[in-house]
Amino acid sequence: MDPTVLGSLLLAVVISFLLIYSTWDKLYRKRNLPPGPTPLPVIGNLLQIKRGEMVKSLMEMGSNYGPVFTFYFGQRPIVILSGYRAVKEALIDQGEDFSGRGKMPSVDKIFDGFGVVFSNGERWKQLRRFSLTTLRNFGMGKRSIEERIQEEAQCLLEAIRKYDRKPVDPRNILAQAVSNVICSVVFGNRFEYKDLKFLKLINLFNETFVLMSSTWGQLQEMIPNIMDYVPGPHQKINPIIERLLEFVAERVKMNEATLDPTSPRDYIDCFITKMQKENENPTSEFNLRNLLLTVLNLFFAGTETVSTTLRHGFLILIKHKEIQEKLHKEIDTVIGQNRSPNIEDRSKMPYMDAVIHEIQRFSDVIPLNVPHTVIRDTTFRGFTIPKGTDVYPLLCTVLRDPSQFRTPDQFNPNHFLDESGGFKKSDAFMPFSTGKRICLGEGLARMELFLFLTTILQNFTLTSETQFKESDIAPRMTGFANVPIEYQMSFIPRMA
Template identity: 35%
Template sequence: MWTPGTLIAAVLSVLSLRFLKRLWSRKNYPPGPLRLPVIGSAWRILINFSLDSFIKLAKDYGNVYTIWAGNLPVVVFSGFEAVKEAIINHSEYFDERPMSPFFEALGKQKGIIFSNGHNWKQQKRFGLVTMRKLGLGKKGIEHQIEEQAHQLVQTFADAKGQPLDPIIPITNAVTNVICALTFGHRFSVGDEEFLKLRDALFLLVRFTATIFHFLYDLFPWIMKHLPGPQKEAFAGLEFIASFARKEIQKHKAHGTPHEPQDFIDYYLLQIEKSKKDPSSTYNEENLLQCVIDFFTAGTETTSSTLNWALLLMANYPDVQEKVQKEIDEVFGSSQSLFYGDLKKVPYTNAVIHESLRFKYIFLFGSPRQCSKDLNIFGFFIPKGATVIPDVRSILFESKTWETPQKFNPNHFLDKDGHFVQREEFLEFGAGVRACLGEQLARIELFIFFTRLLRSFTFQPPEGVKKINEEPVVRLVNPPHPYKICAIPRNNGS
């Protein structure tokens, strides 16, 4: 006869056996922290979470290890050799994007970032081709960036050397570059809808890698119905989508798709060309998601990087002075600088690269999904496993960088002062899933940074010895809000 006690014991026994059976079935995974029911081994990261959490795990478990996010195994590759072996040498095995509940809701498996298979291949190929057509590396979008840089300089000049928060004007400038790329026009920084778009992007991007994001991925069926930041994040997503839909409709009604001027024009033309192709994935749903992808991937990342660069210039005045001296000697009073001029200023190039390395803005590299069973370094990585290349571990690897924990532009210079491109610099990822917007980001950073350094000397406000260099830790790691003084230079443009 079953008693309540024996029934509970039987249920616990069955659950324990199922848990042990699952553990045994996954025994060939790389080692990792103790896996617990429900939460897996993620507890190890959540306890005293920091930017170095993944690097510390590699010290305990080796350069290939497993973290269990609930029932989901996540294999982490740490250090250059391990990451290179996975996403470069075996790139074709890691060409898929894993779909967590939050990112599935965010991307709906459309567009470029959150799609896989044939859909992803077509969207990425089209994106790359269209970026080139829009003039990346030539004079097309560069002209728009230069114009936006001029407005940004004016905004800093209006502060007349008094302390100002650079985050908002820089974010406005970067967001407007994406508007020019996708919509064909920029907005006034006082435009109410534009400001709502910027704020919606803040809400969405800054929700990621928070405890609420983690809880949403563990319990999506519950979190969907509870109040909290996840509701604000999805409200932000809906506003961005609504904003993009309006622009798409304007292009359909008044655009000139047969004389395309921007990404939407090119895409609408491609939809028309592909109508009779049964394998075509070109449709308005994918167009909408591609536009959302550009904004979510291209605003917070570039604006945070530029904010870090200015902060570092204020904290390292000797480096700032060398950059300004080089720019002045090479360009003099010339008004315009273009990306093609980068080779003329090796020290400035090194400073931009070192800013990207020293203040790497992500927790880790872009997650991948293994598309076939694979053995790497003696470990079995099964098809469907989520894989994380820990790029941060590479950028702070002591055997690679002379002073990994210090801001040191010499990491990218040889003994003669020539710029050196480092194989280990994987800031924008690598392999088939490398960042589509890398070239755009590089152009923006160069033009904005050099324009601002020609025009101003950046200093901490009076009474502040050094601006806080600790980041806000989430998926994208911006600096804490800070103020800076932009002191006009006599020879500034």
């Protein structure tokens, strides 16, 4: 090509870019959004994210721009809330304004605003109200769900004993045990640990968690218009969710074929009955799509978050043997070896309660939170957030806020203990988020963590041939979820 023509072409490209950038920059600065790094056209603030470290990068930006700043995912402005006070002001003090569910491009193609987790407006209100009532009717927060967890804990003990002290990756067996509790409520039955179809589903959950948290998953969240056309592991997320939905659809068909509206067996039965009652109500949100996607929401959330927290907890207790020994002593004193733990024991076991809270705080399983959106034009700390703007209230910055926790980056149960050794609450303890969008299953998760962990420690000492370092137990702080490193451990029976 003629050098003159090439030079003219390059000059035209540079001038075009400068004009686009200038126009973009003026539009960007006209808004009364919170401050933040200046975005580029198309890719937004992508270049401000260290490769594969979205969470760490956003945390660092909070130090530079303050507790409320704007960050562009492609051309979408996202308001980031950093630290306990900013998150509390938004989700509690102005909870209604911030009560919408934001976009998650990695899963939005399938959920598309349906299901209790990803819906908004009247749909969300109907589904959440129904789900809370139905889960409560099936024992959530009551004695009956406690008994289900206790029974599952005994099944878990049996399965662990079969390992006979041999090293094992605890991921599958913990996920199966935890999942069986929510399965008993949603599907009306538990699954045997040797059920290969069930194990395959559990592995799909974990794979989704890992993919969404990977560098590819982070790019999918930030620049979906580009990543939709780029081959890579992130393209597996939707096919995996489709396979999980197929399983849920099979279960729904089984329930429909054997339904007795006067005697509901599980959550699905109750939803189908509600659908039949409201089939002529044009404003009803009780339809097959919401049923399938809400059941998948409950199934996924009720499996992966608690089992991932337990895996973090085992790793921490193997590293900190002195903490495990103190827990063994407290269990022996309060419960002994002749009966199973029950939820009433928790109030008499401040050290166990503090350790579980600290495991949740330190492992920080969902560091970015699930995105929110403002449901109306909102004034917040002097800034204007237009209706429909997505908001990320960073749970990681709340759980690691130095004004709330003395040693935020270290595992320290004393964060939840007073001077006399009693359990001490913290308003900044928000692993389940807070406000109107707080996790539906908070009560169930807290009960599971206490009963599963206490039952296992009552019967076993947790060990590993690997000498773990502090960096091994620290959460990765990369994308959507903090998944612990893969590790092998042994369960050594304790002598009665």
